[in-house]
Amino acid sequence: MTPKSFIVQIFFLCLLFASLPSAQAVSEEKDTLQSAGPPSALQTLKDLRLSIEAIDKDILEKEESYAKALMEERKKAIRMEVSHLLRLKDAYQREFESIASGIEIEETAQAPLKAFRIEEELMEVLRPLVEGLKQMTSRPRELERLRKDITFYENHLPEIRYAISKVEGFMAKTEDEQLSLHLEELLMNWQEKEQEVIRQIRRLRFQLEQKTGPDESMLVTMQKGVTNFVKTRGRNLFLAFSAFITTFLLLRLAYWKWSQNQKKSPPPFYHRLLQVIFHSTTAFVSVSAALLLLYAFGDWMLLSIALLLLITLIWSARNGMAQFWEQGKLILNMGTLREGERVIYTGLPWKVQKLGLHGILINPSLEGGMLRIPLKHLVGMQSRPYEEDEPWFPSEKNDVLLLEDGSIAKILMQTPEQVVAELEGGARRTWAAVDFLGLSLCNLSRKKFGISVTMGLDYGYQAEITNKIPGLLEQYVRKHLDRENHNRYLQYLDVIFLETGPYALNLRVFAVFSPEAAEEYLNLQRKIRKLCMEASSHYGWCIPFPRLALHRPASD
Structure with missing residues (x-):
């Protein structure tokens, strides 16, 4: 090729690529191809065969160029081009076999042995997960790839045809035989490219038609x-x-x-x-x-x-x-919390019944007094051994209690959350179990309880207050308690001289009753006071009252 002809060819190539086809031309080419309808499998096989033959022809030309090349850089570039053509030919050949046989032909290659790397081994373990996710999305991704490739070739086809028309125009105008030969060679190259692009479009449309198939509902x-x-x-x-x-x-x-x-x-x-x-x-x-x-x-x-x-x-x-x-x-019973011991949980005492995957705490004095606690909530808690007679709660159900204000209450229900009691007259009162535990209470239903009443007599009975009067008062109280059937609960009765007051000599009447009489506590207290007053009237004892003494200075 002479320098003059090479310059002429470069000039025409610049003219061809200086101008591009309009969007309308691109649209018209798309419409023309789409109107032809989807290609058949036979036509696609024919296109693939022609593409493979074209690649073989290019490989032969590259091999001839490689033999004539003198520069090492040129040889390296030709080897890379040949390698690319061989890969493309292999892909077309697999696609040809897949369409002809109806079986998807996968690319296989034997990879060389690699050194052991923990990162690569972990990725190899997780590879099925990634492959599975890729497989789930393979169809939409493949369809999108085919549509993009079709769009690319459809947009490229008008440019090729525009170049062909420009070359044909120059060939019609020129009279130079040498230039005409070069233009003809260039025209053949562009026409071959046009046929290759058309074959690719038909092939891709055939693949798209196969993968989409008939429309089906969601x-x-x-x-x-x-x-x-x-x-x-x-x-x-x-x-x-x-x-x-x-x-x-x-x-x-x-x-x-x-x-x-x-x-x-x-x-x-x-x-x-x-x-x-x-x-x-x-x-x-x-x-x-x-x-x-x-x-x-x-x-x-x-x-x-x-x-x-x-x-x-x-x-x-x-x-x-x-x-x-x-x-x-x-769980091994080696911690600070151990089975069979006493522990404080949520402000209440509990017995550690069992330690396993969860702990079981019980309080025998409470209704519903069993808790299943996750083991993690018991970490860090401390227990201690307990005495056999150590109470788990101040009261039991149906116990009668003497409250701080002097009133009595009968326990109706006590649970880990609340205590409900009935006051005198039928009113009910509720405490939180933790607050109830902090009250100062007297349980009248445990073993026995005592009632103490103080009675004052005039200083005129000073000679009899320590011997005769206590016996008479005790006899009178016991007699009348027995008459009203309270004596069956009476376990102990004593009347003693207590002290000398500012205005009277005080006696103490102390009576001890069995727990069955707990609900009669206030009635018994009032009854003993009444009997003391009646005894004073019966024996004619004088009950003193506060006196005001006035001292008048002596007159001169």
């Missing part, structure tokens, strides 16, 4: 997706979950039967150690059964998801190892 698509999931991964997931539940329940049943034979209370240390080992083994074996089932089915996607969740769970639990250690000490 409901049908969803039904197909659900049916496919149920038949494959849904079945595998159900069986794996069933294996987990079955293994877990069987191991729990075996442990329950074994624990029924262990009747020692509290259980020995080895029993608690076996309990911890069993619970850990149960979780491990149950999870392993589910994973092995997924492995046997070859469902690598679900297996990868399960492993990923398991690794995430273990990784998130690493910060709670200290908490798990403390809980393990509680």
Whole structure:
């Protein structure tokens, strides 16, 4: 090729690419191709064969150029071009075989051995998950790729045809034979490009037509997706979950039967150690059964998801190892909280009945007095041994209490949350259980209770106040209590001289009653006071009253 002809060719190429076709021309070309209708499989095979032959022709030309090239850079560039053409030819050949046989031909290549890397191995484990997600979205992504490729070739075709028309115009005008030969060669190149682009458009449209197929409703698509999931991964997931539940329940049943034979209370240390080992083994074996089932089915996607969740769970639990250690000490009964001891929880006393995966606290004096507490909430609590006669609550149901204000109340209900009592006259009063525990109370229903009444007599009875009068008063009170049938509750009665007051000599009447008379506490108190007054009237004793003494100075 002479320098003159090369310059002429460059000049015409610049003219061709200086101007581009209008959008209207592009639209017209698209309409022309679309009006031709979707290509047939036979036409697509023919186009692929022509494309492969064109690539073979290009490879031969590149090999000839490689043999004539002198510069190493030029040879390297030709080798890269040949490598690209070979890959393109291989792709067209696989597509040709796929269309002709109806079977998707995948590209296979043997990769060289690589050095072991933990990151790559982990990615290899998670690869099925990524591949599964890619497979779920492969169809829409493939359709989008085909549409983009078709749009690219359809937009490029008008430019090629515009270039052909320009070259043909120059050929019609020129009379230079040498220039005409170069233009003819250039025209053949552009026409070959045009045919290649048309073949690519037909091929891509055929692929798009095959992948889209007849239109179907969204409901049908969803039904197909659900049916496919149920038949494959849904079945595998159900069986794996069933294996987990079955293994877990069987191991729990075996442990329950074994624990029924262990009747020692509290259980020995080895029993608690076996309990911890069993619970850990149960979780491990149950999870392993589910994973092995997924492995046997070859469902690598679900297996990868399960492993990923398991690794995430273990990784998130690493910060709670200290908490798990403390809980393990509680289960082994080696912590600060121990079975059979007394502990204060939410302000109330409780007995630690059992420590396992959860703690059981009981209070025998409360209705509904049993709590199941998660073991993590018991970490850090302290218990202590208790005495056998140590009360768990100030009262029991139906007990009668003497309140701080002097009134009495009968307990109707006491639970871990509240205490309800009935006051004199039938009114009800409610306390929070914690607040009730802090009250200063006197329980009249425990064993026995006493009533003390003070009576004052005039100083004129000073000679009899320590010997005769107490006996007469005691006899009178006992006689009348017996007459009104209160004597059956009376366990002890005593009248003694108490003290000398500013205006009277005071006697104390002290009576002790059995707890059956607790509800009559106020009536008995009033009754004893009344009997003291009646005894004074009966024996003619004078009850003093405060006197005002006036001292007048002596007159001069």
